[in-house]
Amino acid sequence: MSSAPPPPARWPGRPAGGASRATQSSVREANLALVAATVCASAEPVSRAEVAGRTAMTRSTVSRLVDELVGGGVLDELEPGTTTGRGRPATPLTPGARVAALGLQVDAGFLAARVLDLRGRAVAERVAPGSFVGSEPAGTLARLRRLAEEVVADVPPGVRLAGAGLALPGLVSPAGTELLLAPNLGWSDLGVADLPVVAGMVPRLGNEADLAARTVAQVAPGRPGHLTDFVYLSGEVGIGGSVVLGGAGMPGRHGWAGEIGHVTVDPAGPPCPCGSTGCLERYVGREALLSAAGLPPTATGRDLADAARAGDPTTLAALRRAAWALGVVLAGVVNVLDIPAVVVGGLLAEVGDLLRPELEGHLRTRALSARWVAPVVSSGGEIPAAGASGAALRELAAVLAHPAAWVAAAS
Template sequence: MSCNLYPGPARVKGMANLRQASLRHANLALVTRTVLAAETPPSRADVAAATSLTRSTVSRLVDELVAGGVLEEVESVVGGPGRPGRPATPLTASRGHFAALGLQIGVGHLAARLVDLSGTVLAERLVNVDLAGSKPSSALRRLGSLAARVLAEAPEGCRVVGAGLALPGLVDVGSGRLLSAPNLGWEDVVPGTGLEEALGGLELKLRVGNEADLAAYAFAHPAPGRDNEPQDFVYLSGEVGIGGAVVLDGEVMTGRHGWAGEIGHVCIDPDGPPCRCGSTGCLEQYAGRLAMLSAAGLDVAAIDGELRGRVEAGDEQACDAVRSAGRALGIALGGVVNVLDIPTVVLGGHLAQVGELLSPEVEAVLARRVLSAHWVTPRVAIAPDDPAAGATGAALIALEELVRHPADVLGT
């Protein structure tokens, strides 16, 4: 019996070719991310300096990425500080060439968005509709119609490379199954089957995720390859209920089963009002949109901004409602911050609309209840007022796959 320790010339050559291809793929990803992450469009020389690759290597890789529509060159700039002589050709993410579809189902709305590699929304549809107690099949058909209309508005030549759906509840990401959405009244739903007709021609796998997780991702990464500050925070997404997510180093902490972050169901008072989740005294019963409007004496159909207007006008009942919601948020978040040591809180959804009104009370309660507040002051940040931030996050995560593996779309 013989043992051949040397693999032979043919195998050595094949292994070398494999390593070379892997190195090229890694360098394509490195160059792509370097360009997308830059605060101002970098030149080839800037990319070479940032990556420690040779200028000739960077130039060759950039040529491939530009030809493949991942990057594009913009108008050259001449000279400038540290740039005498020949003009540099800045590089940016290609606009309108590659995009992903982000979808969202909320208790009060449906949304569809097409987002490109630059983070630009190419087309979108947002419909306000009461879906509490609705049939999943009906809502999904309507969302599929919105998705089809958005896709029809894609620029000519735009290639859709991914699709994602944000849902307000417990999601099994691996199977794409919504396990439970108490405020919708949905249990055990596989939404991908209801959207096959709208997405069938694209041959895309629909990625399903929790709405708050995806909204938090969009706050941490406002465009593919780009980071926002802070990168460590607790995110609250407010609508009828309150979703939550925890982000550390820009990554959403989903927990063992993907169900982490349900801050809306942290108990404020075990003897408090019943919650649709089956428990009592949950945070969303004090700081959810409907709870705040009811406490302020407003109709649940009140338009956005009406609560803020009442508070700014000095309405005592509205002011008390905001203070009560802020106190409840502070109590719930105080426990979260003590456990996780992440003292920055980001308010999104309807909480962002009244964030400036809530912040003083929330920060005051956190200052009293967080053990480390004497050394690191907890603070509240406010996310952009966007009812469909989860849809954006779903699209951005799909585009992140392209950023990590640009060679896959170059066809080589």
């Protein structure tokens, strides 16, 4: 395994040969990206001829570009299929298995490290439970580095890492270089110098919910999911949120949009570590929900679901209260942004089928547009540490946007 090649150098000025050479170079880079994106977006392997048809390029141009992308590991060729017509059978193309990225995550209840390749497969991963509320950043990040090194050691030979990302439950600077505030961890003002270096890479930071939402918007790098417009809620100790429009996150002016967990349900409600009162996560965060259900802090989402299905009145009351709080906040989001799809992840996904009927009822009552388009609630699945997967997906998206660097590094 090797680390990422250096990023493509910026042109210092007009290259020898004038503007035409610069134009040719930029067209080639754009065409490489288009071919890579076309193959990665397909749910099934495609041939060079199919790529040519979908991109309106000539077959010879596509063939030349594919050869470069295969040489750089961005695409792979499978064994040729059979054919009943004339000529040789087509050689199917798929996303490359030799390019991957490392995704990391620190949550109040666990640490995670996962390596995804361009096919969207987890080729190595670890999730380590623990309690990191109020933890010392240096010690926790050192533990995360050791976990990441174990995962990187498990990556198959010949796989190159395109980069690393770290999902954190809080506000991150727009450049992804500084954690400004993570209330549930008790962390603030962490910069590049504080971050762990793994395989020669300093991870790029991102908000956990924003990155987890990528796992819904994309089923694999460059391949869109079935939802393109939705609000994502990440339910753990805190409640993170992300708004996705047209398959892309809506980060806001400073990258801080989506802090749904700190929208007020009731100003007279319980105090929140963020300094406000009555925040949504005080009603539906893991600790709040388990406490209201009469379950110990160590209980799991499955324990909560089992108690509800067994008819425990305290648990059922806690879920009704959670559905009410979610309905109040999410109806406001739907009314303001006109996004009538809600996806829940984390603990909320584990009890999603129990919350859904009552939550959708509150949304139908409170959302102005519900008469014409009723808001729907779905589960983002029970992928552990979805933020780590999203962090890896973000790094792989950069490869698909600029594959020329990988082609150059392999030549």
